[in-house]
Amino acid sequence: MSNKKTIIFSRNFPYNQGGAENSLLEELLKSKTRISSIYFAQQANHKYVRGIEQLSSDLVGYNDFTILKRFFYYEYVLNIKNIERKIASLDFDKVVTQNRWAPAVVNAANNLGKESVYFLRDETSLGDINNYYSGLKRLARDVYKAVELPGIYKFNSDNEKALNEATKVIANSNYMAERLWEKYRVQADVIYPKVDFDCLKKNYKQAQYENTISNDGIVLIGDTRIKGVDTFLEIAKSFPNEKFYIFGKNKNFISPLKNVTHMGWSNNTAYPFSRAKVVIVPSIWNEAFGRVAVEANFLDIPVLVSNKGGLPEAVNYEAKFIVNSFDDLKNKLRKYV
Structure with missing residues (x-):
């Protein structure tokens, strides 16, 4: 020190x-x-x-x-x-x-x-x-x-x-x-952003236990344009029988689709993952790093990320997690739902 x-x-x-x-x-x-x-x-x-x-x-x-x-x-x-x-x-x-x-x-x-x-x-x-x-x-x-x-x-x-x-x-x-x-x-x-994996796992298990239903939908964390909310809504149209959850701070967000629910913001970072069977990170800007992807991977939740900025790095450049187009996203998502 x-x-x-x-x-x-x-x-x-x-x-x-x-x-x-x-x-x-x-x-x-x-x-x-x-x-x-x-x-x-x-x-x-x-x-x-x-x-x-x-x-x-x-x-x-x-x-x-x-x-x-x-x-x-x-x-x-x-x-x-x-x-x-x-x-x-x-x-x-x-x-x-x-x-x-x-x-x-x-x-x-x-x-x-x-x-x-x-x-x-x-x-x-x-x-x-x-x-x-x-x-x-x-x-x-x-x-x-x-x-x-x-x-x-x-x-x-x-x-x-x-x-x-x-x-x-x-x-x-x-x-x-x-x-x-x-x-x-x-x-x-x-220096990668620090993730307290022990705390994340503990809170994730606790959230799963407390939820009436767990890991039942496709999750997006972040509700802004650059985070890919428009892409998320479009993919939800292609999977009308699946549940889609958005976690974000936009209190004025109104879902245009019946199968999409805006969950608000959670101060418990593990809670959104407890609702996810798949996490999507469809950012349209060059994310510096993908903390959400790292956390999802650690929790053994499938995660799909845009081929943008540091997102491929966050999933160790594994091709099965990286999407290069909207059609690629649809095809890879089908494997998990």
Whole structure:
């Protein structure tokens, strides 16, 4: 364990915003890194990541940052100077950061001669801003991107500098490390997201025991477009006699099909698997890694993943789990239902 005074400075940490926050917490707990303080943007109606108290760190939320619900790259630009001032005022030897504000944090620390650790979590951290919509929504997204181009340019410029000058860059998959090298010729250490397999198995068995019916349907975890919800609904049409379950945070989701049920979000990560005889991960974006696929495989639940990003890596590149088209998904799913 290092004696260096280490802090975290990140927009959303320690809020329970998604996998990035949970993964960072798990990595810090596993490595037993002593974090003296966590600095973040104060935001209303957000809950802390479960287990954050185990870090025994001071939580310092700032309420003077500009937070935008849209135009995230302009938000980045508007907050750069404030981030720099705050970093300069802090007592630390090393800063850990990730996601949207990471370039400004790393560059500010480097200007002070301090160490910095940059965790790469998804393709936007590599400056890849792809459009995954179609039709009019795709056009609207292109217009939106065009409006934000000055902010995107500034972010990408700062990000390239940060990635090249960070003391350490940590990627969450070989896929991300390879993309980083291809684009910027920067090497990264690879640390897979930690999965507590013992806890997962225990909770899975408990959920099976408590359910009236277990492992009775095809499951999708995540209800957004990039997670492949449209593909999931289309495949449900092809299997009208099968039950399909979606677990996600979209409280306004209304299922258009009788055989598809939106189950809401479960804080028990094992519960969705207890309803699954097959798990589908039909993502249309380049997932950095496929934690859901790893967990399903461990529980001996068949899992089918898109041939995108780090998903094939998550299933050890086994062809029987990787789908290359909608027809391929249908054919492989038939083997399990």
